Amino acid sequence: MSGALEILQPGAFTTVQDQGRYGYQQYGVPPCGVLDGYAAQLANLLVGNPAEAALLEITFAGPSIRILSPCVLALTGAEMELLHNGQHLGGWRSFAVQPGDLITMGIASRGCRAYLALGGGIDVPLVMGSRSCYTGAGFGGHEGRPLRQGDVLPQGILDRGNDPPWVERAIPDPYIPEYQTNWTIRAIAGPQEDYFSQSLVTFFNSEFTVSPQVNRMGYRLEGTKIRLDPGMPASIISEPSLPGGIQIPEGGDPIILLSEQTVGGYAKIATVISSDIGKLAQAMPGDRIRFQQVSVEQAHTIYRRHASMLARLKELDLSVQSFASMGRAYFNSEIFRSKVNHYLFQL
Amino acid sequence: MSRPSPQGGLYPEPIFRPAGDRGMLMELGTGIDPEINQKIRGLSLVLERTRLQGVVEIIPGYRSLAVIYDPLQTKPETLRQALLALYDELEHTALPEARVVELPVCYGGEFGEDLARVAAHNRLSPAEVVAIHSAPLYPVYMIGFTPGFPYLGGLSEKIHTPRLATPRTLVPAGSVGIANSQTGIYPIASPGGWQLIGRCPCPLFDPGHDRPFLLKAGDLLRFSPISRDEYLRLRGEQRK
DSSP, rough: EEEEEEEEEEOOOEEEEEEOOOOOGGGOOOOOOOEEEOHHHHHHTTTTTTTOOOEEESSSSEEEEEOOEEEEEEEEEEEEEEEETTEEOOOOEEEOOOOOOOEEEESEEEEEEEEEEEOOOOOOOOOOTTTOOOOTTTTTTTTSHHHHHHHHEEOOOOOOTOOOOOOBBBBOOSSSSSOEEEEEEEEESSSSSSOTTTHHHHHOEEEEHHHHHHHSSEEEEEEEEEOOOOTTTEEEEEEEEETTTTETTOOOEEEEEOOOOOEEEEEEEEEOOOOHHHTTTOOTTOOEEEEEOOOHHHHHHHHHHHHOOOOOOHHSBBHHIIIIIHHHHHHSSHHHHHHHHHHHOOO | OOOOOOOOOEEEEEEEESSSSEEEEEEEEESSSSHHHHHHHHHHHHHHSSSSSSSEEEEOOSSSEEEOOTTOOOOOHHHHHHHHHHHHHGGGGGGOOEEEEEEEEEEEEETTTTTTHHHHHTTOHHHHHHHHSSSSOEEEEEESSSSTTTTEEOOOOGGBBBBSSSSSSEEEEEEEEEETTEEEEEEEEOOOOOEEEEEEEEEEEOOTTOBBBOOOTTTTEEEEEOOOHHHHHHHHHHHH
């Protein structure tokens, strides 16, 4: 274990996260973990890490980093200016850096959260089986808090087995999501849709605006007020809450709960499907959101397609040389593009 | 889906509510009710012993059990049938006695700044508030809000007290408080509006420990009064 990254400037809110901490919600510990699992997994894939390696989740404004030891990096997720010793680099591809190099990131122009993966992973201590930072209770990640100037992050050891030496890799264009400002987020009615029999249709036919109150605990929306049925109480007996639950408090403005919450006390009209939480996490304050109702069965079909798409991507040769020769034509073909878009964004 | 019956208590049949594509809530009844919670506790214990295919995590609540599953390994209908079968067998399943956890609490003074206010609000002496608060065995219905925070039942009506008009920005870890009909203990320092009546010197949550949590849903909790000296002595032992 050695220091690999020195934080010169932390950005707006940068934390160390992995795929989450499971099994402790019955003790009041939320899963935490990366909010956009798709972008984070692809960043890890680019640098040769397993999917569960810890990386940086960067919110809105990126950090500046001095490199302390030779390593491989990749940035995915929100579109953000990325400079390597002053030279522009693109996201969604891996690149090698040397001690003394400077990496500077700008402000997100599209999307809200970017992921910086480091070959070998960020080797902060495991706390209850995960490296994810839970800032709310001050543990996990790097010292249980967002990064600060002067922090030094250790690099894990990458077990390459019999893999060939590192080559520059890139994610084929069709696998790169296009972040918009108008989002369609798929959701399943319930758990308490019976409290909203008169407003469920309104909910699924309305457009909401993302308020400035967004963080890893939740997204507060504004716009059409959603009303409970007459006589139904807004407060319910507090119950376990899962990521994606859409609470309706007294004022009628929906709050989407994310991965740093274990208990909710308001009735939930619907729940965002797990495959769309990553998309939601890329929405910025001021963006518009519409909810599209799907059944549990439809959500499971989407879930299986996402899983098989990721599995297929892992088997592709992502080295830049391979696209240059034969791959490019296929990746850019209409058939391939429409297939991937279909998996990513439609049923 | 049928509406919960207004009279409270156990439903004739549990209600299943979808909570997204990876979770469901099995709701056993309505109201905060020891009988419902006994069933939740029983079902949680049985589910820990009987690993159902595809179940990732179970989270007990006051009157419902959240079940998180892997959609690649099971279907909601399969899960529903399996959960109902376990629920129906509960009456014939032997369950261990609930664990009783005793927590030492130094009431009043610098550790319980609001004890006098709670006493005045209820026309009692501070000593009477302490006697009433430390008498019952409180059932731990659910853990949540912050890591290790117990939602307790059974606070005597004689000492119900409204929340503070202005919440404190920082309540120290171990603080024991009252808010309306609830009592509880803060495992980590956090903002809070509860009336603070005492403090416990033992940590309820230690992320670095191999058993990070003192309490679990289904436990019974009793507060036992200790002196300031005893508090400081126990606190010192924790530090070592």
